Amino acid sequence: MRVTVFHNSNSKSLRTAADLESKLKQQNFELVEANPEIVITIGGDGTLLSAFHKYAHMLDRVRFVGVHTGHLGFYTDWRDYELDELVASLRRDDNEQVISYPLLDVGVRYAGDNAMNHYLALNESTLKRVSATMVADVYIRDELFESFRGDGLCVSTPTGSTAYNKSIGGAVLHPRLEAIQLAEIASINNRVFRTLSAPIIIAKDEWIDLYPDPQGKDDYVMTVDRFVPKKRPITAIRYRIAKQRIAFAGYRHTNFWNRVEDAFIGEKQRE
Structure with missing residues (x-):
């Protein structure tokens, strides 16, 4: 061996x-x-x-x-x-x-690049804006769900639900559930701007698309687990359950x- x-x-x-x-x-x-x-x-x-x-x-x-x-x-x-x-x-x-767990597929389209760049997350991926309120449209299975305003968004795996996701009020999911979770980070809710303000569990045959406001494209930071893959302007991110899984002995x-x-x-x- x-x-x-x-x-x-x-x-x-x-x-x-x-x-x-x-x-x-x-x-x-x-x-x-x-x-x-x-x-x-x-x-x-x-x-x-x-x-x-x-x-x-x-x-x-x-x-x-x-x-x-x-x-x-x-x-x-x-x-x-x-x-x-x-x-x-x-x-x-x-x-x-073997014990295997679901992973998160993170597909990112950068400005000036038509190709989709793919990353795998074991815990979560986040999108935040550094110096101002983050504005992004959230689509679920190609349907507009909400226009988000706040500090950022976090999409996690079931095992990752106990990490950063939990600290921002997300639910803890058992890893046998093939699902991903979307949690808001300090969303703005008032008479003008409204979001669901609750974690969302996405089934394995669905996906989440984020379209950040292009006016702040140079100021967005995306993480995959604790890493920042590329510091380039982001035009869109697609999250879904990955085809790959992590296997533990x-x-x-x-x-x-x-x-x-x-x-x-x-x-x-x-x-």
Whole structure:
């Protein structure tokens, strides 16, 4: 089995990665950087996000395993003190144990470019305006839904619903739901301007188009997860469920609602 160990620069992660690589070599795993079958991330959810974007071009043939060196993450199932158990699980692996999650396809048309540029998001994509109110028309399945005014808009995946989406009032979705969610960021609602002012869940056969006001085209910033792909004037963005999915090795996978409970409620709150 070809394995990549992908880690952040935290000292604990560096020690854990070195320890894991040593254990993998002892068990005759092939450690590679290119064309892996398994990508093991050491750190937290941010580290796994970085690994996802590095290997997004080969999602049909790679699976991910997350080892967290801090508190429990939404994509990390193993702790740094469980490396022996992890290696043993890899040795027993039969390439059929997979948990997969939906991804967000982000299609962007830039000014002066007729081609659609595509990006994949594991968590979310946002559109904001830097120095003024953002104005954008929102279409759902080619029908005008609303004209938005506010700080910005966020479109998230089910797993990403627990991240930035939740902090701006979005709903938490189970990842078995093949849906995407649109949430407003500080929308303006008064006698003149009205928006729904509530999260919208979009079915898998629908899509969302955003058309930012061209007067502010040089001032819009689009993010894909935590990255800014290109700083160019944007004329349109289309969001829909991606054909690709992210696959996790499924022999050890924490129940989604247990993750939510641990991250946001915790045992102390239940006492």
